[in-house]
Amino acid sequence: MGPRLLALIVKEFLALFRDRKSRLAVIVPPILQLLIFGYAATFDLEHATLAIYNEDSGAFSRDLIGRFERSPAFEVVGYLRSEEEIKPLIDRKGALLVLRVGEQCSANVAQGESCAVQALIDGRNSNTAMLALNYVRSIITDFNEERIEQTTGTSLPARLAIRAWFNPNLESRWFIVPGIVALLAMIVTLVVTALSVAREREAGTFDQLLVTPLRPWEILIGKAMPGLIVGVGEASLIVAAAVYWFRVPLVGDLLTLYPALIIYVLSIIGIGLMISSFSATLQQALLGSFLFIVPAVTLSGFSTPIANMPDFMQALTYLDPMRYFLTIVRRVFLEGAGSEYFWNDLWPMSLIAVATLSLATWLFRHRMY
Template structure:
């Protein structure tokens, strides 16, 4: 234990002795969390839409006024014809167009549920679908059926949508918990991957080999400091999410830290494998980047895993971020109970065991 304590203190001192290094350990992850929170917005604000009003009645005018009063729309452009509509979308002057048929006002006056047409710019598919949702919520209060496919819907049919866990569809409530998993990947891999490679490049790795330290003690000493940094960064991220951005945390703190601890072990295993396989810090940086990109892209944060090809969904089963994204979202927003946490935690434990075992084997092999 005395030797183990010495190597851990030595590694912590190596990380913290440089003032610039201390800033790099904490400032970039926190900055990434803040920047990505606003950059990865799922809201569409100040959208420009067009209106082709062939009805010209009181009801269509009132509905256009309601839409223009929404903070989500910056400009409402009046269109004179279908050709004008097509030209405006082709030139990307508008993202969507609303079409009021001639019978729109007449149907509402007779007590029927009228229908409007919505034409969307499919080149901006995500944003246009969000805009269609905005228009749909506004028209629902006027007993109007929005029709994005320009085909008639059954009159009188209305739907009531209830959003569980995020009633106001606040994108920060969704993105910020997930970013804890994503930013932890960057911090966990980059710090760990540089560890052994830095020793080799500085020429101090040979001193470790002739020291009284055993191989497993050196390995544990290399892993404990980045694990502690990851846990500290996770605590900072949790505080920022709840105190600064007011994201509700409804789950158990014990389960959160347990999940974070296992997740960091899995990432550190990957980072140590990269570090043990590298001879220079440049190789370690490239190797960590090579591992980092698929971990992030296959986590389910950027795109749902269910939308990926079957073979790629199988690949995601070995991705630790896949499980931690589910855990952190569930613990933040819906108070995920213990049994559901364990369903995601046991695969994460297996991945951590596999990555740590592989990195230990390679580390031992490179020392012989």
């Protein structure tokens, strides 16, 4: 390595670490992302909610149910008394899984026959459903092996039947593609708005904009509208591709989806304009966008269940607008839920939109002068 090349490398390192913002951009984002990914990005399933509907009162069914009650993978949230309780429980996400033990279960096993055990699972999150079903299969397989060793029967004591609601074949595409609507809408909107003011400052045209008759709020709206149009347009394109190309069923109504989409995009616009107001260059705006996007996607439940995260991470997810819109878009696609089911998701997302846009307006006016 020649002395000139070495000098150039040293100069670049000095230039990088001499600037305080550059030092923070190099050191802080990796640490934050390491903590978030380390705690939040987990595919382990613990304490999955389980409800039990036992139509048999014999010793065999009690022993089988006891295996699930003692398993750290499941948390029993209730014991059902009738078949009519199953559907509303899964609809409102009161339980991920309902374990149903059929009538005459113990009597059938005593006669050398199999006991019918049915697992009814919420298939809206196919990844979580598959993990839960693997645990169910593992528990029943171990239980069967122990029972066969204790008896001379040849048939399996417990025979598992699986039925997944909202996603009968547990296709991961049905879970992932609707989530991409939220993901790409956020990325495109954030980049468009985050670069808007920073681009003007770097090009030296921002001062020219200030001497025009336009008021600050008019300039802000002008900066926000492209993000809104592009974000909603991008989401519309992905919805069409999901339905007509990927064949994901859209059971719900677009009139339910689009008001939520507009609120979601507005919340992202507020965040993008805040980043843009803080940034003096395009590089800073891009780094700020990246610093927000990665944690936001991880904490949203896009790929890993929020319920698996530690409590303090679950608390952080309430500040993430993508968390709320993901729930809405997936429920509209897979179960056809109406707007009356989304109030608990709409009002926090609306509050985030108002807060971020208000703060962006204040920052914009404050940094104009």
